[in-house]
Amino acid sequence: MTKRFNVAVIGCGIGRSHIKEGYRTHPDLFEVRALCDLDPARLAAVADEFGIKRRTASFTEVLAMDDVDIVDICTPPATHKGMILDALASGRHVICEKPLVGSLKEIDEIIDAETRARGRLMPIFQYRYGDGAMQAKRIIAAGIAGKAYVGTAETLWKRTADYYDNPWRGRWKSELGGVLMTHAIHMHDLVTFLLGPVDRVFARTATRVNAIEVEDCVSLSLAMASGAFVSATATLGSQDEISRLRLAFENVTFESAHEAYSPGDGPWTILPANEAVAAEIAACLADWTPVGRRFEGQMAAFHAALVAGAPPPVTTADARRSLELVTAVYHSADTKADVLLPIGAGHEKYASWLPDA
Ligand SMILES: NC(=O)c1ccc[n+]([C@@H]2O[C@H](COP(=O)([O-])OP(=O)(O)OC[C@H]3O[C@@H](n4cnc5c(N)ncnc54)[C@H](O)[C@@H]3O)[C@@H](O)[C@H]2O)c1
Structure with missing residues (x-):
């Protein structure tokens, strides 16, 4: 019989979706034992909805619960680092929402703590989980798609x-x-998931849609280490909401689903160059088993990794790669120049990309 892990969910915003899509769809794999939120009304509403008896406003109290195996952190970004370090130190497995932390320096501290921890740490990047994205990944990894030329990510x-x-x-x-x-981080993770590392970045950012401090429009030009070029745009001022990835390879063009919050869903449009490539793709996908979409797929893959003693399906290296791109984009927007990756401890935005840092 497979092991069932007991989970404590911290934060009842997106945490509610983790419970609904990620845990309740797998009652044989997970049980949500405890729920934690500072907001008593929200805590009661979500706990009532899912019949979760153990409720608390105290994260410290959660870490003292002997029967909790996994701490799932769904609180606002600036709280993540301290909670991850405390949860790892308590010996638990940890899941944490994006952005994992707020700088490359912080993620390097987390990666260092992870090497000493008993538990595993999985960052959330649920947009990868869908048959479309995962089939594209398999076709590319099998070498069928060939050379990547260009991509657009919206x-x-x-x-x-x-x-x-x-x-x-x-x-x-x-x-x-x-x-x-906060938003385009998912599509940019999909870009690197499918096309590999970024080599250099030119970026423009602006705040034009809402009266806020942070940017709400961006335009990026990426040169990938493979030689491919990617253009990426993001705004919070679109009248209809879509997320879309289109990737042109030597032998195959892929286009994602357009669902704003689940572009990884199948089927993707897969256009082979000829019948021979079509036959290779058909053979490559002949034994396809659905992966489960969004949190359903990512949590199931985490369970499988824990049981197998394997690395999590999304790693802190993936989170670092994502924050490295964020750092490069903000630096390029500030300096109006190309920024080369990788970014290490000597970079002026290594410790923070915040404007007043
Ligand atoms: N993966 C995704 O698609 C996705 C979607 C939305 C949000 N997020 C991420 O999830 C995180 C939370 O976002 P949200 O939209 O759910 O925010 P939210 O403000 O709606 O919910 C956060 C909850 O955390 C609670 N909280 C704050 N500090 C706490 C603490 N110290 N202890 C216990 N509870 C605490 C708040 O009371 C609140 O109910 C953010 O990092 C965000 O970027 C991810």
Whole structure:
């Protein structure tokens, strides 16, 4: 019989979706034992909805619960680092929402703590989880797609004043960034998941949609280490909401689903160069088993990794790569120049990309 892990979810915003999509869809793999939130009304509403008896406002109390195996952190970004370090130190496995932390220096501290920890740490990047994204990954990894030429990545969403009626949003200190960091981070993770590392970045950012501190429009030009070019745009001022990735390879062109919050869903448009490539793709996908979408897929993959003693399906190296791109984008926007990756401890934005750092 497979092991069932007991989970404590911290934060009842997106945490509610983790419970609904990620844990309740796998009652054989997970049980949500405890729920934690500072807001008593929200805590009661979500705990009642899912029949979770153990409720607390205290993260310290959660860490003292002997029967909790996994601490799932779904609180605002600026709280993540301390909670991750405390949860790892308590010997638990940890799941944490994006952005994992607020700088490359902080993620390097987390990676260092992870090497000494008993538990595993998995950052959330649930947009990878969908049959479309994972089939594209398999076709590319099998070498069928060939050379990557160009890609476009769009995060065209809408956010209005009511969304920013939440004290942590819209401010550098608490949100740590705008559309680049909070929203487009998913599509940019998909770009590197499918096309590999970024070599250099040129970026423009602006705040034009809402009356906030952080940016809400970005345009990026990426040169990938493979030689491919990617253009990425993101705004929170689009009238309809879509996320879209289109990738042109030597032998295959891929286009993602356009669902704003689940572009990884299948089927993707897969255009082979000829019948021989079509046959290779068919053979490559012949034994396809659905992966589960969004949190359903990512949490199941985490369970499988824990049981196998394998690295998590999304790693802190992935989170570092994502924050390295964020750092490069803000630096390019500031300096109006190309920024080369990788970014190490000697870089002026290594410790922080915040404007007043
Ligand atoms: N993966 C995704 O698609 C996705 C979507 C939305 C948000 N997020 C991320 O999830 C995180 C939370 O975002 P949200 O939209 O759910 O925010 P939110 O403000 O709606 O919810 C956060 C909750 O955390 C609680 N909280 C804050 N500090 C706490 C503490 N110290 N102890 C216990 N509870 C605490 C708040 O009371 C609040 O209910 C952010 O990092 C955000 O970027 C990810």
